[in-house]
Amino acid sequence: MYTILICDDDKDIVSALDIYLTSEGYQTLKAYNGKEALRAVEQNQVHLILMDVMMPELDGIRTTAKLREGSNVPIILLTAKSEDTDKILGLNIGADDYITKPFNPLEVIARVKSQLRRYTALGGAEKGPGLLTVGPIAMDDGAKIVTVDGEPISLTPIEYNILRLLLSHPGQVFSSAQIYEQVWNDPAYGSENTVAVHIRHLREKLEIDPSEPRYLKVVWGLGYKMEKGAK
Amino acid sequence: MNRLQSNPWGKGAAAVLLLVCAALSGLFGAFVLRGLLYQGVDSWQDTGRFTTLLQERQASVAALVADSLAVGRLPLGDYTNEEQWAMGVETWESAGGTYLIWPDEALSYVQIRRYEQDIETHAALLDPEQTWFRFQVRTADGTLTLGGNLGPNETMEGAVDTVYYATFQMGEYWVEDSSFSWTGPDAVGGTAAESNPELTAQPVELMIECGVARELNDTIPDGFQQLLAEYERERANFGSHVTGCLIFLALTAACTVYLMWTGGHKRGVEGIFLTWQEKIFFDLYLIAMAAACVVLLAMAIQSGEYLVRLWSRDVSVTSLDQLSAGIYTALFCGAATGMAAAVTLTLRTLAVRLKARALARSTLLCRVLTALVRILGEFFRNLPFTWKAAAAFLLYFFVNLILFTNQYYWGSGPLWLLLNGAVLLFLCWWSVGMGRLRKGSRAIAAGDLNHRVDTRLMPYDLRLQAEDLNNISAGLSSAVDEKMRSERFKAELITNVSHDLKTPLTSIINYVDLLKTTRQTDPKAEEYIQVLDRKSQRLKKLTEDLVEASKASTGTLTVQREKIGMGQLIDQALGEWTEKLEDRKLTVLTNLPEGETWVYADGRHLWRVIDNLLSNCAKYAMEGTRIYLDLTRGKGQVKLSVKNISREPLNVPPERLMERFVRGEESRTTEGSGLGLSIARSLTELQGGEFQLAVDGDLFKAVVTLPQAN
Numbered sequence: 001m002y003t004i005l006i007c008d009d010d011k012d013i014v015s016a017l018d019i020y021l022t023s024e025g026y027q028t029l030k031a032y033n034g035k036e037a038l039r040a041v042e043q044n045q046v047h048l049i050l051m052d053v054m055m056p057e058l059d060g061i062r063t064t065a066k067l068r069e070g071s072n073v074p075i076i077l078l079t080a081k082s083e084d085t086d087k088i089l090g091l092n093i094g095a096d097d098y099i100t101k102p103f104n105p106l107e108v109i110a111r112v113k114s115q116l117r118r119y120t121a122l123g124g125a126e127k128g129p130g131l132l133t134v135g136p137i138a139m140d141d142g143a144k145i146v147t148v149d150g151e152p153i154s155l156t157p158i159e160y161n162i163l164r165l166l167l168s169h170p171g172q173v174f175s176s177a178q179i180y181e182q183v184w185n186d187p188a189y190g191s192e193n194t195v196a197v198h199i200r201h202l203r204e205k206l207e208i209d210p211s212e213p214r215y216l217k218v219v220w221g222l223g224y225k226m227e228k229g230a231k
Numbered sequence: 232m233n234r235l236q237s238n239p240w241g242k243g244a245a246a247v248l249l250l251v252c253a254a255l256s257g258l259f260g261a262f263v264l265r266g267l268l269y270q271g272v273d274s275w276q277d278t279g280r281f282t283t284l285l286q287e288r289q290a291s292v293a294a295l296v297a298d299s300l301a302v303g304r305l306p307l308g309d310y311t312n313e314e315q316w317a318m319g320v321e322t323w324e325s326a327g328g329t330y331l332i333w334p335d336e337a338l339s340y341v342q343i344r345r346y347e348q349d350i351e352t353h354a355a356l357l358d359p360e361q362t363w364f365r366f367q368v369r370t371a372d373g374t375l376t377l378g379g380n381l382g383p384n385e386t387m388e389g390a391v392d393t394v395y396y397a398t399f400q401m402g403e404y405w406v407e408d409s410s411f412s413w414t415g416p417d418a419v420g421g422t423a424a425e426s427n428p429e430l431t432a433q434p435v436e437l438m439i440e441c442g443v444a445r446e447l448n449d450t451i452p453d454g455f456q457q458l459l460a461e462y463e464r465e466r467a468n469f470g471s472h473v474t475g476c477l478i479f480l481a482l483t484a485a486c487t488v489y490l491m492w493t494g495g496h497k498r499g500v501e502g503i504f505l506t507w508q509e510k511i512f513f514d515l516y517l518i519a520m521a522a523a524c525v526v527l528l529a530m531a532i533q534s535g536e537y538l539v540r541l542w543s544r545d546v547s548v549t550s551l552d553q554l555s556a557g558i559y560t561a562l563f564c565g566a567a568t569g570m571a572a573a574v575t576l577t578l579r580t581l582a583v584r585l586k587a588r589a590l591a592r593s594t595l596l597c598r599v600l601t602a603l604v605r606i607l608g609e610f611f612r613n614l615p616f617t618w619k620a621a622a623a624f625l626l627y628f629f630v631n632l633i634l635f636t637n638q639y640y641w642g643s644g645p646l647w648l649l650l651n652g653a654v655l656l657f658l659c660w661w662s663v664g665m666g667r668l669r670k671g672s673r674a675i676a677a678g679d680l681n682h683r684v685d686t687r688l689m690p691y692d693l694r695l696q697a698e699d700l701n702n703i704s705a706g707l708s709s710a711v712d713e714k715m716r717s718e719r720f721k722a723e724l725i726t727n728v729s730h731d732l733k734t735p736l737t738s739i740i741n742y743v744d745l746l747k748t749t750r751q752t753d754p755k756a757e758e759y760i761q762v763l764d765r766k767s768q769r770l771k772k773l774t775e776d777l778v779e780a781s782k783a784s785t786g787t788l789t790v791q792r793e794k795i796g797m798g799q800l801i802d803q804a805l806g807e808w809t810e811k812l813e814d815r816k817l818t819v820l821t822n823l824p825e826g827e828t829w830v831y832a833d834g835r836h837l838w839r840v841i842d843n844l845l846s847n848c849a850k851y852a853m854e855g856t857r858i859y860l861d862l863t864r865g866k867g868q869v870k871l872s873v874k875n876i877s878r879e880p881l882n883v884p885p886e887r888l889m890e891r892f893v894r895g896e897e898s899r900t901t902e903g904s905g906l907g908l909s910i911a912r913s914l915t916e917l918q919g920g921e922f923q924l925a926v927d928g929d930l931f932k933a934v935v936t937l938p939q940a941n
Binding site: 013016080101103176200220221223 | 742809837
């Protein structure tokens, strides 16, 4: 039984989230500004915080900074600001993830689950040889098993090979042609189109929001890469 | 400091002090003038006055001798009258011959008394007890001494320091001084000349040896005593007189400076206060003051000259002389005071005018000249430009011609060179201005609206042109600024509004979603919820696109251009879209050149362009048709064209299609915000590319042109 603190100045959003999370079997706490959130965290054991950025009295960014002084509880920011700089600021200040408004309830639940799994299974991932991890994605090359937040996912052999290539070189950008040559072991003759399709499928399986991937990123015009050191 | 400058009491005191000091310096100047008479001589006996006195005494001696002889006495000598008569001396001899002297029988008693009174007066004047004057009368050859006023045992050399000599002819005195005694009838005995032809033929010449006694007795109130006293006094006081004169002059100058310093300041008045004096034109003022000074100077010279004459005369000045000396000294002082006042007034008004920077303005000559120059300048400037050029050229031509043709007669060669040099300089000046103007207009035409043509030192006509140009560019610049500001304001407004829209939209989407999970009793409700769900999703898309469109069109997006592969990008885009397009039974035919095509662009923005174009195809292309994606490169350009057949007839011109909220069909029921093409165009242009649309029947064609990267 996990306790989730929902903090937003819009009461309707808080109660909607409350309904979703309760139906998923979580216990919830409600707060309507940053100060209330801080108080709630002090008085209760909280496993995860969903928090709006723009709030009266104490905004989400400052509250996050305060919370991070003495706690590593996962924080997911809800933001109406869609600018990249806001997201980067939120993540740098100590938030673990962000969801832009208007959000899809399914996405919220998926992210909450992902964060909770990582938080509670902290240190559980044994780092053996042949174990490739980036963020929540872990690949056991020996057992040919890929897990996301500990949940095993099924991949086709080609998808598996592509993922292994990217996971073993995090941060490096591979063009479609390079991926094709490495995975298919054939010279690329304009048949890279298939690579893009495979990668899209892979993204749909790995990412909560495939159109805005957190880990398997598209570098437009250059290729694909696995985010290095992503949370 | 200001209080000191504007204190009226201070000014009044300075003015009074100035007048007093000027008068005193005049007085001391007069003293100095007097003292000058006694300067530059070794002894008091060298002075002019001494000579005058000596001559007076000599004349007196001559008169005494003549008068004595007139009444038939032997002059001088130690004889009493009785002795002379007793001696019966009627002749006396000299080397020149024997002369007869006889008493004039014809003299009346009154005449004799007159002569005798005269003799007494002169004798008294020459009495050694009454004067410092010592003399001896000798015959011209010096052989016979007639007499003098020396003591019995004194010699001339012993009695005086310096011996002066003078001669006189007896006859003259004789005739002259006795003239009135011969006004009586001739019958008595005729004139001496008539009765004594020898005398007439040979007038007696006598010589006076004279000088001032060595032993000076101050108790004798003599002209010489007065002269010596004055000489010594003046010599002693000369230095202090000069000092006094200089001190008072300095004080006068100090007062003048003070009045110049305080001039124009008035208590309670800010800045420089102009009095009625400053209302007079300065040159007229100067002329009036100079005239006054000339008059006063003449007065000073006149009175000074009179005073010098008076003082260099005999010492025996009467009280009337003293009075006139006083009056003339006063006149001299007055002239000095007047001049000081005039100079001070002139300098003060000059200072005030300079302080008020009104000297040129308040000078008649200056004003007349400025007005003249301005009128001529205005006249020339307002001539039409062609006339001006023609007039200037004709003037130049004729002057040039005259100077050139006459260079052998007048030697005007250097002038001719000078003229042409000046014209060359003028032309250079013009061309520099023209060049600046040209550069300025080019810069403004190129879009640098902040460019201002430097109008300093420009020829008049060009300056007018440059100012117009500057005004145009300023106007354009402010219009562009205004436009930019309003665009930015619009973008900000849209961003803020859409942020505010997002929060309620979140609730709507969430609660619609929650509604979907609840069980509905009315089957229609399910359908309504479907509509709500669809529309709220569309609203979400719309707000997102709206923000993006406004950001893209106002250029507030950051663009990070780098070298990216067009082929790779198309490949990636198709990877994203293939399945959705296949769902719509659309086939994509790509035509890419050999090898990778590199462009300089921002990958994410360019992806949005292609994404929007493909999304457009997915939404509006007729099912079962083909989509052509062609990439060509050449001439440093990379062109990507996307062609598809529209499902609906495209009755909208391509320009309209790129406007915001315009879509291929007017019903607005389908998904899509109508912002896709507008965003695509804005983003392409942000990256330095071109975005074109073409509609040919149902064929829709979009071309993205970007600069190629090597």
